[in-house]
Amino acid sequence: MEESVKDQLYGEKFRQSLEKGMSFPGEYPFKFIVRTDTDARAQIEKAFEGSAATVTETPSSKGNYVSLTIVLKASSADDILEKYKATADIPGVIRL
Numbered sequence: 001m002e003e004s005v006k007d008q009l010y011g012e013k014f015r016q017s018l019e020k021g022m023s024f025p026g027e028y029p030f031k032f033i034v035r036t037d038t039d040a041r042a043q044i045e046k047a048f049e050g051s052a053a054t055v056t057e058t059p060s061s062k063g064n065y066v067s068l069t070i071v072l073k074a075s076s077a078d079d080i081l082e083k084y085k086a087t088a089d090i091p092g093v094i095r096l
Helices: 007-008 012-021 040-047 077-087
Strands: 024-036 054-058 065-074
Touching: 012 077, 024 040, 024 077, 040 065, 040 077, 065 077
Parallel strands: none
Antiparallel strands: 024 065, 054 065
């Protein structure tokens, strides 16, 4: 069976990289850039609802985009992978 793009991006290699480079529990910063005229921001925030995360928003100089920095208190690499997968299908999102 062929791996999906989501599994390729956020699969076992990424998990191993996270486990090697981080200590858990720990804070992990997610960075997203979205247009302000879409509901992408609300969809991203919904994906993080109920988790131990803080959200910081920074608007672009012309107000067309907003940068979201979301710092998640992750107990494992799986917590991080889960959030990436939950936001992977939201259209118009730039992930940094």
